[in-house]
Amino acid sequence: MNPLTSSISKKHLGLFGVMWSVFKREVSLAMRHKGEVLMPLVFFVLIASLFPLAVGPETAQLQRMAPGVLWVSALLSAMLSLQRLFATDYADGSLEQMALSTTPLMLSVAAKTWAHFVLSGLPLVLIAPLLGLQYGLNADALGVLMLTLLLGTPALTLIGSVGAALTLGCAVVVCCCHC
Numbered sequence: 001m002n003p004l005t006s007s008i009s010k011k012h013l014g015l016f017g018v019m020w021s022v023f024k025r026e027v028s029l030a031m032r033h034k035g036e037v038l039m040p041l042v043f044f045v046l047i048a049s050l051f052p053l054a055v056g057p058e059t060a061q062l063q064r065m066a067p068g069v070l071w072v073s074a075l076l077s078a079m080l081s082l083q084r085l086f087a088t089d090y091a092d093g094s095l096e097q098m099a100l101s102t103t104p105l106m107l108s109v110a111a112k113t114w115a116h117f118v119l120s121g122l123p124l125v126l127i128a129p130l131l132g133l134q135y136g137l138n139a140d141a142l143g144v145l146m147l148t149l150l151l152g153t154p155a156l157t158l159i160g161s162v163g164a165a166l167t168l169g170c171a172v173v174v175c176c177c178h179c
Contacts, residue, residue, distance in 0.1 A: 019111040026115035040081040047073040048131040066135035082160040121153030
């Protein structure tokens with residue numbers, strides 16, 4: 001029995017239980033395709049690691065540029081991973097089932113975006129201090145960097161989820177028109 005569409009299961013689980021079920025489903029689906037989860041993290045590491053090699057070894061210049069480079073890297077990594085947020089559910093009809101269920105769609109989308117942040121944004125926050133060391137950042141700067149990324153990456157996920165939802169049907173229409 002699908003807990004997203006069954007009102008009986010909803011009564012037993014409650015709204016938080018349904019959100020937790022959606023969250024667990026998203027995490028388990030993502031773990032089946034580990035490459036899709038690791039790709040944004042690898043992209044983030046590559047951008048942040050190659051940039052100091054291109055600029056040069058001047059520590060003062062690297063320290064000034066580090067926050068901007070790491071933030072732009074995080075933004076690009078988030079954009080890379082947002083395409084899969086709703087696409088698979090749209091393709092297999094799960095998104096329609098979520099919309100038709102008695103559970104508020106907002107809760108299901110919130111659980112999906114939270115799972116996306118945990119799988120894509122949180123690893124960026126955790127790896128950022130190691131990358132910040134390449135730029136010669138001190139402990140205080142690393143702490144500020146982690147805090148701002150911890151606050152900012154969920155915002156990137158939420159803003160990006162709106163864009164992913166709005167452009168979801170566009171990709172299908174363009175594909176169908178060119179066939």
